[in-house]
Amino acid sequence: MKKIIVLTITAVILLLFISCDRINNPEYNVDKSSCNSCGSCLSICPRDAVDIGQDGKAIIDQTKCNQCGKCIAICPQQAIF
Ligand code: SF4
Ligand code: SF4
Numbered sequence: 001m002k003k004i005i006v007l008t009i010t011a012v013i014l015l016l017f018i019s020c021d022r023i024n025n026p027e028y029n030v031d032k033s034s035c036n037s038c039g040s041c042l043s044i045c046p047r048d049a050v051d052i053g054q055d056g057k058a059i060i061d062q063t064k065c066n067q068c069g070k071c072i073a074i075c076p077q078q079a080i081f
Pocket of ligand 1: 030034035036037038039040041042057058074075076077078079080
């Protein structure tokens with residue numbers, strides 16, 4: 001019984017840790033089925049974090065993106081989430 005309680009508490013702490021990390025470090029991604037390759041997100045990105053991949057769709061470099069949200073606001077397809 002004691003082991004189950006310890007495991008449950010550990011699991012809850014782990015879930016809280018993962019949730020907080022997600023809130024503090026959200027990632028923006030591109031829905032490739034919606035992207036029309038217009039390039040608006042590339043033009044507006046202040047961090048040069050967006051590129052067009054070989055498939056012609058926008059991709060976001062998570063190491064450069066600071067989650068400013070400008071690409072989301074300008075995307076005509078609402079393809080960035
Ligand atoms: S602004 Fe939207 S539709 Fe245009 S390239 Fe970027 S993700 Fe694709
Ligand atoms: S959220 Fe800002 S920094 Fe990140 S890709 Fe979009 S425009 Fe660039």
